[in-house]
Amino acid sequence: MPVSIVYLGPLADRAAGAPTSLPAPLDWAGLLAAVGELLAAQLANDRVHVACAGKVLADKRQLCAQDGEEVALLPPVSGG
Amino acid sequence: MRLVETGFSPGHPLGLFAQAHRDSGGIASFVGQVRGGEAHALELSHYEPITLPAMRELAETTARRFALDGLLAWHRVGVMTPGQAIVLVAAAAPHRRAAFEATDCMMDHLKSAAWFWKRERRDDGWHWIEPRGQDHADRARWQA
Numbered sequence: 001m002p003v004s005i006v007y008l009g010p011l012a013d014r015a016a017g018a019p020t021s022l023p024a025p026l027d028w029a030g031l032l033a034a035v036g037e038l039l040a041a042q043l044a045n046d047r048v049h050v051a052c053a054g055k056v057l058a059d060k061r062q063l064c065a066q067d068g069e070e071v072a073l074l075p076p077v078s079g080g
Numbered sequence: 081m082r083l084v085e086t087g088f089s090p091g092h093p094l095g096l097f098a099q100a101h102r103d104s105g106g107i108a109s110f111v112g113q114v115r116g117g118e119a120h121a122l123e124l125s126h127y128e129p130i131t132l133p134a135m136r137e138l139a140e141t142t143a144r145r146f147a148l149d150g151l152l153a154w155h156r157v158g159v160m161t162p163g164q165a166i167v168l169v170a171a172a173a174p175h176r177r178a179a180f181e182a183t184d185c186m187m188d189h190l191k192s193a194a195w196f197w198k199r200e201r202r203d204d205g206w207h208w209i210e211p212r213g214q215d216h217a218d219r220a221r222w223q224a
Contacts, residue, residue: 051129
């Protein structure tokens, strides 16, 4: 089973046409290479967090998604 | 802790919470509403696997820190219109100071650190709300 990719908040708009499913195993470099240069530059921002299988990663560069897991890309949350 | 997908009236959950904490010295509460003005609608999106678990963790930390008898937090998701409730926080404690402070602390964290993304619809379409520096400054008050 592939890894599914979910783009949250404003990233969902910017990710139009970006892949929502990628082959496992998937690491950070693999993800950046698959989403295209423009989106990759945004994902590299320190304020964008990544969750894998329901857990927010302390260091997104350590991403290692396995078969069937979901990777969520979390932009900075909105203020008041 | 609850994520609510349709409009809710804060009075009802607050009444039940008060009934459940009859022995507490006091209950403080806060209701956040959609502001009137430029925006015709506000949409809050979340990510199911982490938003509610992170809210629960925040509530447990807050309840311990202020030695509360109980803590209630309801947060809307989906599309809301001006005047509708977005969030309800209530804290029950033996003394008022802890109840006030816990409510304030919980709100500052929900605003700046909970996994919600907001956009509002104005005359010219939908606009995402960016993080505000003030929200981070508000949260930093509790780090001492």
